[in-house]
Amino acid sequence: MAGTGGRPRRSGVVSSGPREEILTVAAALFAEKGFSATRMSEIAEASGLRQSSIYYWFSSKDQLLRAIMEQNRVSLSAARVLVDRAEPAAARLYVVLYHDVVQMCLAPLNFYALEQTAHEQPEEFADFGLDYAELVRLLRDVVAQGVAAGEFVDVDEEDVVRTALSLTEGTQHRFHAGRGDVADVARRADAAATMAVSSLLREPGSLPAVVAAARAGIAGFAATGP
Structure with a gap:
């Protein structure tokens, strides 16, 4: 070296x-x-x-x-793999949102700063917007599948996904702004993913099973519990 x-x-x-x-x-x-x-x-x-x-x-x-851009593609990679899986939509959504928080907290730059940079330098950071749009589309499909299967209440998929991502992005912002402890990332990710998914469940009592399935792992993606 x-x-x-x-x-x-x-x-x-x-x-x-x-x-x-x-x-x-x-x-x-x-x-x-x-x-x-x-x-x-x-x-x-x-x-x-x-x-x-x-x-x-x-x-x-x-x-x-x-x-730098690759550091923000973990949740997108998970969404690409999980969108057409047979597992319950709630567990798949939880896994993607969990990894979204983890990747942003561990990234060197606050997501909001990266987003602002992408807006100011669109040519160099063109992939940022494309990646984000794809993530929204894939998560929208997962939510729609959950609604169709009776797992989720009837919702506007676009609004739900945008709100869920606002939650994960806000979580990472507080982590970066407060110089959070890396050991606390899993707990924060679990809290954000749990809050987003639980608000959609038609049967709220199914949440423990959803979290257990996510932690057990789906197609190589697992949410490690706090």
Whole structure:
């Protein structure tokens, strides 16, 4: 591995290694200065690494940007897999919302800041809007399936999904704003997913079974209990 000399890290974020530190710093600089105006040398300096060390992990700014975006695709990946599964819609919805909170809390940048950056730099962050629209569409399908199967009360699927995502996004915002403890992420994710799903259930008493199914895992996606 390349050396990690240079100045002490200045991001103020506790990370699990150089790669995560680089992503944290790059995301903040892209938001502050713009993608085009940010130089790899600036990312290296702010990370406390030599520029050669940055290139060890990422060959270009484009690769850095793709890695940042990939951190926000866990829930989308789950939704893509789970949308057509045979398991109850409530358990599938819970799993996706749970992972949505976890991925956003553990991401280096507050989702709202990333969203604002995407609005201000639409060309570089075009995938952000496309990913979000796809997530909404897939979750809308899951909710519609739950209504059709009698699991959920009759609702406007679009409104329900937008409200549920507002809940997960608000949860991660409070986590980032309050410098939350990583050990607390699972509890926050469970609370948000439980609140969203329980409001839809035609039979509220079925909630424990829904959560148990989600924690047991569906198609490789499991919600680890707090």
